[in-house]
Amino acid sequence: MKCNICGQEVPSDSAFCPFCGAKIEQPAPAPVQQAQPVQQPQQYQQAAPAAQPFQAASSVPPAYANVKADTGAKKSNLSKIIIAIAAVLVVGVIGLFVGKSLGSKGSSTPTPSSTTETPTVEQPTEPEPEPEPSAPMTLEQYAANNPSMQREIENAFADEENLDGYVKIEGNTIIMDVDITAALGSGITLDESTKQVIWDSFDEAFDDSEADLQNSLRGIESQTGIDGISMQIIVEYEGTVVYNRTIYAS
Secondary structure, three states: OEOOOOOOEOOOOOOEOOOOOOEOOOOOOOOOOOOOOOOOOHHHOOOOOOOOOOOOOOOOOHHHHHHHHHHHHHHHHHHHHHHHHHHHHHHHHHHHHOOOOOOOOOOOOOOOOOOOOOOOOOOOOOOOOOOOOOOOOOHHHHHHOOHHHHHHHHOOOOOOOOOEEEEEEEOOEEEEEEEOHHHHOOOOOOOHHHHHHHHHHHHHHHHHHHHHHHHHHHHHHHHHOOOOOEEEEEEEEOOEEEEEEEEEOO
């Protein structure tokens, strides 16, 4: 190595230059490089599974929870089906008589004769006794004398595939008895909760349509001249009455 002052060659382990006496600066030792760890290929590195927090056991058995949820879904679907059935009934009730030819109670007007009549001398006669007032005609009597109305009653459920029943008239009340077994399917357990779902669903549908049904009944009153007409709707499932409601014209 060389002296930094005089440039003479000096031994590498000299602390001072033997020529000029200057202090020899020893070069700093090279840093020692540490070996880097060998990285494994990514496909061989597997992450340790994350620790799952402890969960206490539920107080409700899983099987019972599933049954409970399934029951709620079934009752929700049942309610939707009932409302759809009620909508069909409402349309059927409104269209049962309204817009149909119910006949007329008015008397025909005589056609004037073209033949010249010979005037006659009126003879004095004794006054006839006034007839006793007759009882007002009921809708039941009106229907019995009206073939078109009878046909409408007999064919009330002819076009319904999933609904069975009948319509009859007692006094001034139209009674519609409907069997919804085919529409819902057999095998439904009619516990108190299910009965309440069916009743409430029909109530909801008929509450929304009560004004239209009353208008229909008033239309029948107007066409027949009979006041106080009402309609009773009875719904059955497998022989059990699940809904019963009477709607009045006013």
